[in-house]
Amino acid sequence: MEIKNTDFINNKSNSLIPPFEGGRANITFLGTGTSTGVPQLGCKCPVCRSASPKDKRLRNSALVTVDDKRFLIDAGPDLRQQLITNDIFHVTAILLTHEHYDHVGGLDDVRPLGETNIYAEANVLEAIERNMPYCFGVIKYPGVPKMNLHKVDMNPFQIQGVNIIPIRAMHARLPVLGFRIGKLAYLTDVKSIDNTELDKLRGLKVLVINALRKEEHISHLSLSEAIAIAQHVNAENTYFTHISHHLGKHEDVSAELPENIHLAYDNLSINF
Numbered sequence: 015m016e017i018k019n020t021d022f023i024n025n026k027s028n029s030l031i032p033p034f035e036g037g038r039a040n041i042t043f044l045g046t047g048t049s050t051g052v053p054q055l056g057c058k059c060p061v062c063r064s065a066s067p068k069d070k071r072l073r074n075s076a077l078v079t080v081d082d083k084r085f086l087i088d089a090g091p092d093l094r095q096q097l098i099t100n101d102i103f104h105v106t107a108i109l110l111t112h113e114h115y116d117h118v119g120g121l122d123d124v125r126p127l128g129e130t131n132i133y134a135e136a137n138v139l140e141a142i143e144r145n146m147p148y149c150f151g152v153i154k155y156p157g158v159p160k161m162n163l164h165k166v167d168m169n170p171f172q173i174q175g176v177n178i179i180p181i182r183a184m185h186a187r188l189p190v191l192g193f194r195i196g197k198l199a200y201l202t203d204v205k206s207i208d209n210t211e212l213d214k215l216r217g218l219k220v221l222v223i224n225a226l227r228k229e230e231h232i233s234h235l236s237l238s239e240a241i242a243i244a245q246h247v248n249a250e251n252t253y254f255t256h257i258s259h260h261l262g263k264h265e266d267v268s269a270e271l272p273e274n275i276h277l278a279y280d281n282l283s284i285n286f
Contacts, residue, residue, distance in 0.1 A: 039196055040079045041220065042283040044096035047071030048226060048234075048258040049116035051092070061259040068264035068279040072096060073116045074202055074256045076222070077105070078195055080176050085109055087193065087200055093120025100281065103127065107173050110134035111202055112190040113141035121146065122159055129160040133173070135191060139163045166191075181214055183207040186233035198222070198286050199249075202256045205233050207243070218249035219286040222278065224256035237261060244275050253278040 045051075052071035053062030061069055073090035083106045097103070108130060111117055121142065124130045132142070142163065143150050149158045170179045181192035183204040192201030197219035201207070204224055215221060225240035234256065235243070244252035252275045261267055268277050 038079075038081055038285075039198065040283060040285050041198060041200070041222070042077045042079075042100060043253075043255060043278045043280060044075040044077055044100060045072035045090060045092055046255045046257055046278045046280055046282075047073055048256050049073065049114070050258070052257070052259045054259050057259060059259055061261075061263055064263055066264060068277075070280060071257060072280055073119075074224075075117075075120075076200060076255075077102060078198065078200070080195060083174055083176050085173070085176075085178075085195065087111065088117040088202070089120040089124065090116045091119035094123040097123070105130065107131045107133055109178070109191075109193055110138050111192065112185060112188060113138045114185075114203070117203070118142065118145075121161070124161070125157065125159045129162065131162045131164060131173075133164045133166050133171070133178075135167065135189075136165050139165060179214055181207070182211050188233075192223075194218075196286070203233070204235055204243075205231075212243075212247060215247045215249070218247065219251065220284060221247050221249035221252040222255055223252065225254035225261065225277075226256060227258050227260035228262070229260065237267070241272065241275060245272070250274065251276065251284075253282075253284070 051073055072092035075088045075090050075096055078085045086105045086108045088111055089108055105127060148155050149161055166180060168180050168182060170177060179194040181194060181201060183190050183192055183201055184206045185203040186205055190203050192199060194214060199215050199218055200222045202224045221244060223240055224235055225237045226234035228237045230236050240254055255278045264277050264279055
């Protein structure tokens, strides 16, 4: 299937990667907000003033559990609060989608977790070393995070027996990674994705992808664009994340969505 007349999907040659099975698996949405969070500082719009907990959105992050393995996807500036709220005191690894601050700004808070393994592309790891030099010097300041950096590329890789398939997408002109783990795929800060990468998303139970707002945006999918990708992938269920206050209230937007497409919200937990 090929989507026509859409500039947010670039058509290239197809290359199928067969879906693979995982074990007992779960995703918990630790944060579903965009870079400013919701409510946005100083904003008095109806969404920011909403009393519904589903309209309170910390910066974007998720925890994927496969059997006894726990994979944190992104570590934004709200990470400490997210880990405490969800009683997360150990992670197997941290997977980073890209180097923007709202996705890596909480890495210093992993100190109490002990030695941490971080998986990301080379440019992301370079940004971490550049921005957190106190963690990587020959003589380290006492108490700094202990981070082991692991470079990944577009080849599938394993962490403690769990298969992970990287998914390439574009955040405007910045290449970002999504990750497929078993029957789940998690992508955020996407503006475009080509058909070769979409083929890696066949046979999903759960697709997670960003939907910033209803109006078009230079570097994020709008709601209608995200719906088009969700319907193309045809996962059993799709959940939208990285949501701004401009999208609208959770209750109102949820009522407008097609069947099997949902707005995620903070602390939502799903088995897949």
